[in-house]
Ligand code: IPM
């Protein structure tokens with residue numbers, strides 16, 4: 001999007017502490033927009049568990065046509081204690097990812113100054129990589145079924161789908177990102193070609209083929225199990241990782257804890273095509289027990305806001321937000337854990353705004 005257009009953002013606060021952290025993201029967005037002369041328009045949507053319990057619908061008819069008008073969605077969190085697990089995840093989060101064909105799930109893994117990592121002897125220079133997770137295929141498509149359900153002979157299948165188009169667009173996007181990032185110039189494909197000899201063979205062949213177009217980038221490979229080991233032992237090895245949806249889900253939780261946990265880890269569900277609608281979110285859940293206590297860490301939601309700005313052509317504003325976050329984690333906050341920050345949720349948002 002050209003950076004002189006009005007930046008239209010849909011805000012889905014969601015459940016539990018979601019609205020509280022989203023509010024801090026919005027606060028920082030407003031502050032940086034004023035400083036950088038960015039025109040914006042914010043629209044709130046009340047989708048989530050609360051609305052579902054009241055009305056029986058997760059996304060009302062017309063929701064997609066409404067949201068389609070926005071290049072960006074800022075999502076707080078979904079998940080409600082009175083709604084069975086999976087309902088909101090499937091009906092809202094995955095639904096939006098699929099319907100808007102947000103085929104990139106981008107998860108930066110950067111240890112900010114002052115943030116504690118469980119890895120002994122590793123610091124911000126060692127933990128700085130990005131995971132590009134495919135976001136529309138694999139076991140997430142919901143294919144499969146039961147045979148002889150609830151009998152001793154029951155069989156269940158859960159099918160992983162991989163398409164040439166799906167992996168190629170993701171791999172190519174990851175190569176471009178590695179080039180643009182211009183750091184170690186290493187793109188590591190993480191898969192399991194020694195066991196998943198069909199689906200991950202398709203990924204492997206496609207990766208080798210696309211790599212020919214990027215002679216300046218090292219096309220590297222790790223099996224997913226080995227990747228988990230190396231990520232803990234030598235996180236500094238990684239620059240950009242590209243991986244499948246299911247493995248990406250798992251390794252980004254491991255990566256998330258290396259960078260300080262769910263209070264800081266953010267992600268973007270990106271449809272990079274012109275006119276696409278992308279969605280940005282803190283990786284943590286709705287943390288219902290902290291609702292309204294001011295204890296939840298908004299840094300992840302503020303990082304997600306920085307990603308939103310960057311993906312919408314406001315790179316300078318995004319960098320400004322990331323720098324401000326680093327000032328606050330490095331010189332103000334005591335911890336990234338909920339209730340131990342030394343400040344309330346809104347105070348952390350205020351500190352980031354001051355540091356801008
Ligand atoms: C994530 C989450 C989701 C996923 C769940 C909530 C469906 O774990 O964004 O990583 O598995 O993708």
Ligand code: MN
Pocket residue numbers: 249250253
């Ligand atoms: Mn996950």
